[in-house]
Amino acid sequence: MRKAVATLSVGLAMALVCGCAMIGGGPSDEELIASTVADYKAGLEEGDIDKFLATHSDEFDNPEMGDKEALAEFVGGAMEQGFLDDVEIIIEDAETVIDGETATVAPVDLEGSFGGMSLELMLKKEGDAWRIISSEQY
Numbered sequence: 001m002r003k004a005v006a007t008l009s010v011g012l013a014m015a016l017v018c019g020c021a022m023i024g025g026g027p028s029d030e031e032l033i034a035s036t037v038a039d040y041k042a043g044l045e046e047g048d049i050d051k052f053l054a055t056h057s058d059e060f061d062n063p064e065m066g067d068k069e070a071l072a073e074f075v076g077g078a079m080e081q082g083f084l085d086d087v088e089i090i091i092e093d094a095e096t097v098i099d100g101e102t103a104t105v106a107p108v109d110l111e112g113s114f115g116g117m118s119l120e121l122m123l124k125k126e127g128d129a130w131r132i133i134s135s136e137q138y
Contacts, residue, residue, distance in 0.1 A: 026128070029103070029130065030096060032128070032129060032130050033096050033098070033123060033130045036123065036130045037091055037094065037105055037121065038091070039055050040089070040108075044084060044087055047079050047084065049079060052075060053071070053072055055131065056131060056132045056133075057133045059124070059131075060131075060134065062134050063136075064136075083114050085112075086113055087111070087112035089110055090109040090110075090111065091108055091109075093107060093109075094106060094107055094108055101125045102123065102124050102125070103122070103124075103125075104122055104123070105120070106120035106138045107119070107120070107138045108120070108138075117137055118138040119137060119138055120135065120138040121135050122135065122136075
């Protein structure tokens with residue numbers, strides 16, 4: 001009986017160790033950044049300003065656009081006026097470069113009735129998420 005209990009205890013301990021090793025630390029930075037960029041894309045293409053803005057840091061600042069509030073007004077107005085009704089965001093060719101707690105993703109191509117442009121997104125790690133802190137034409 002003691003041998004069976006000892007074997008069961010060792011087996012349980014091994015299962016716990018293996019289970020913890022398999023759980024790991026969650027998604028990688030690359031996966032988290034890809035998720036942020038996918039939500040950015042979906043927010044614009046779906047006309048969902050809240051989803052789009054959720055990808056941006058409260059620290060967002062762009063020399064041409066301004067802060068996050070100015071971005072919200074600009075993009076919200078463009079959505080209301082229909083400028084983004086047929087927008088397509090192309091991220092398949094984008095490359096991600098991570099440098100510590102910051103990253104860049106480019107090119108992010110936007111095409112729609114307004115024409116087209118390529119952007120470079122700059123992101124910063126905020127806790128367990130990556131948020132866009134700036135963007136500029138690429």
